[in-house]
Amino acid sequence: MGGERTDGAGWAHGPLVGLDTETTGLDVAHDRIVTAAVVLRAPGRAAEVRTWLIDPGVEIPAEATAIHGVSTARARSGGCAPATALDEIAGLLAAHQRAGVPLVAYNATFDLSLLDAELARHGLPTLPERLGRPVFPVLDPLVLDRWLDGDREGKRRLCDLCALYGVAGTGPLHTADVDVLATLDVLDAQLVRHPRLRGAALDALHAAQAGAHRAWAERVNAERAADPDGPGPAGTAWPAEPPAAARARTA
Numbered sequence: 009m010g011g012e013r014t015d016g017a018g019w020a021h022g023p024l025v026g027l028d029t030e031t032t033g034l035d036v037a038h039d040r041i042v043t044a045a046v047v048l049r050a051p052g053r054a055a056e057v058r059t060w061l062i063d064p065g066v067e068i069p070a071e072a073t074a075i076h077g078v079s080t081a082r083a084r085s086g087g088c089a090p091a092t093a094l095d096e097i098a099g100l101l102a103a104h105q106r107a108g109v110p111l112v113a114y115n116a117t118f119d120l121s122l123l124d125a126e127l128a129r130h131g132l133p134t135l136p137e138r139l140g141r142p143v144f145p146v147l148d149p150l151v152l153d154r155w156l157d158g159d160r161e162g163k164r165r166l167c168d169l170c171a172l173y174g175v176a177g178t179g180p181l182h183t184a185d186v187d188v189l190a191t192l193d194v195l196d197a198q199l200v201r202h203p204r205l206r207g208a209a210l211d212a213l214h215a216a217q218a219g220a221h222r223a224w225a226e227r228v229n230a231e232r233a234a235d236p237d238g239p240g241p242a243g244t245a246w247p248a249e250p251p252a253a254a255r256a257r258t259a
Contacts, residue, residue, distance in 0.1 A: 021051060023048060024049055024112050025047065025104040025109050026047045026111075026113065027046055027097075027112070027113045027119055027120075027123075028044070028045050028119060028185075028187040028188045029041045029044045029119050029122060029123065030042050030072075030075070030078065030182060030184050030187075031072065032064055033072055036121040036125055036249065037251065040062075040065065040090070041093075041094070042061070042062055042064055042076065043061055043062065043076065043183075044059065044097055045188045046097060046188070047185060048109070055189065059184060059185050060093040061078070061086055061087045062083065062088060062090050063089065063090065064087075067080050068080045075182050076182045076184075090126065091130040091131075094123070094130060097123065098123065098132065098138060101135060102139055105139055110147050111247075112146075112191060112195055113247070114148065114149055114150050114187070114191040114194070115150045116146050116150075116246065116248065117148075117243060117245065120135065121243070121248045121249045123135065123248075124136070124248055124251050125251040128251045136248075143248060145210040145211070145213070146214060146217070146247040148217055149169060149194045150166075150169075151217045151224075152202075154221075154224050166190060166194070167181055170193075170194060173193075173194055173198070173201070174197065175190055175193040175197060218246045222244045225244040228242045229242055
């Protein structure tokens with residue numbers, strides 16, 4: 009799986025495993041995964057890419073299809089059973105986690121929370137249950153960007169950070185494997201622009217991201233509280249919300 013990693017500065021020169029999902033919607037407690045990609049990238053080796061097309065068992069809304077290009081008909085005709093794919097995805101991620109390989113995900117709370125909710129829905133162990141511990145270490149370029157460059161104006165979608173850091177993708181975003189590769193490239197660019205990240209211990213960096221995400225969510229929730237017709241509250245947990253907590257927040 010790429011070898012054991014440590015919490016020292018050497019992590020920036022070792023393997024990373026990236027995750028992305030494309031889904032039926034944005035509700036981590038109730039929406040479903042339609043496509044997923046797991047990419048292992050290590051220096052001096054070609055990236056190892058695995059992708060899944062999944063029949064989510066529900067209709068894929070037209071607005072979701074417009075984003076990722078997968079229709080209900082395509083998912084039903086070519087997709088695999090959710091339980092099979094989810095077990096493979098979680099098993100692969102757990103193996104990399106046990107080997108100490110950092111997990112990289114853009115807006116990790118979405119992908120990891122949704123993955124755990126999906127696993128629980130199908131009676132499968134969640135990622136923390138497979139590991140016997142929380143998911144660690146995680147690197148989230150979105151959270152890192154908010155933390156390191158919080159005063160910058162403008163949106164912080166993956167496409168925005170690709171433009172900011174000069175990342176030229178290998179294809180259209182909102183394709184899971186393309187998004188993972190772009191996310192890994194953005195992280196590489198962040199390490200160049202913010203060299204102190206390279207020397208940070210993974211446990212300290214993980215904790216800093218959790219604190220930065222909580223501070224961001226609390227600030228956003230204070231703003232949203234003034235608008236009863238606006239979006240619901242943002243989750244404060246990072247890198248994932250337990251399935252029960254996500255359901256309670258969106259109920």
